[in-house]
Amino acid sequence: MSDTDGDARRRELGDNPGPVEEEVEESFDRTVEEGAQRLNRSFRDVLITGLFGGFEIGVGIMAYLGVLYETGNHLLAGLAFSAGLIALLLAKSELFTEGFLVPIAAVVAREASYAQLGKLWGGTLIANLVGGWLFMALIMTAFPQWSETITKEANHYLDAGFDWKTVCLAVLAGSTITLMTRMQHGTDSVTGKIAAAVVGAFLLYGLQLFHSILDSLLIFGAIHTGADISYLEWLGWFSYVAVFNMLGGILLVTALRLVSASKLVKERRDDSPEDPEDAHHNSSPRG
Secondary structure, rough: HHHHHHHHHHHHHOOOOOOOOHHHHHHHHHHHHHHHOOOOOOOHHHHHHHHHHHHHHHHHHHHHHHHHHHHHHHHHHHHHHHHHHHHHHHOOOOOOHOOOHHHHHHHHHHOHHHHHHHHHHHHHHHHHHHHHHHHHHHHHHHHHHHHHHHHHHHHHHOOOOOOHHHHHHHHHHHHHHHHHHHHHOOOOOOOHHHHHHHHHHHHHHOOOOHHHHHHHHHHHHHHOOOOOOHHHHHHHHHHHHHHHHHHHHHHHHHHHHHHHHHHHHHHHHHOOOOHHHHHHOOOOOOO
């Protein structure tokens, strides 16, 4: 059966007149529309949402450290960390590594520009780190008894070194959090979105994957307690982990998702104006 025949058959079987299943099209539309909205924020708004994103991830780190300090169990602590991802979801703040699928989909669909994507990524990255650094100062001042626990956690990441295991752990972290975003955009159910956040948290921290932003907060917290860790050490670690987080999120999830929705991408591109920065204001729903 040809692609054309398959499209026609899908139209006969469902209510959707488009080239793919209705659920897939709705999910794609949600992704692109949200991506366009996020990319059309002012730089000030990007910094504010990124700053709050750092605070909210800090809430998850606080829960993680509290459970880890009391139990020594990373799996339970990983579940506790879901408080941060749930807060991020419900407060609609921004996390750098969540910005792979949704904004890229909007850019590919010509609903926004690459310059806007760079603004979102750069502003969010800086604001996440600043917000996380500030929040970790509060946490470690409030809970000095966690000093040994957080120092051990920070050294776990910094002492790992740059090898294939580290690369794989960073790629898996990037793909995991991007897949979490993909699952959240695949449903309208708030319960389903929260469940995806819990699963993502469990995998990221329960299995101690290498995540550039989340683990940076642990390292910052250890530095605040006076651990023998320098910001230069952190920067060296961060520089390669962030790259492989991006590769994992973009290649293993975002690219495959866009390939699977290539017909929808083509429709969006055909309907969009030549200037992507005008697309969000001029776009209309497909008939």
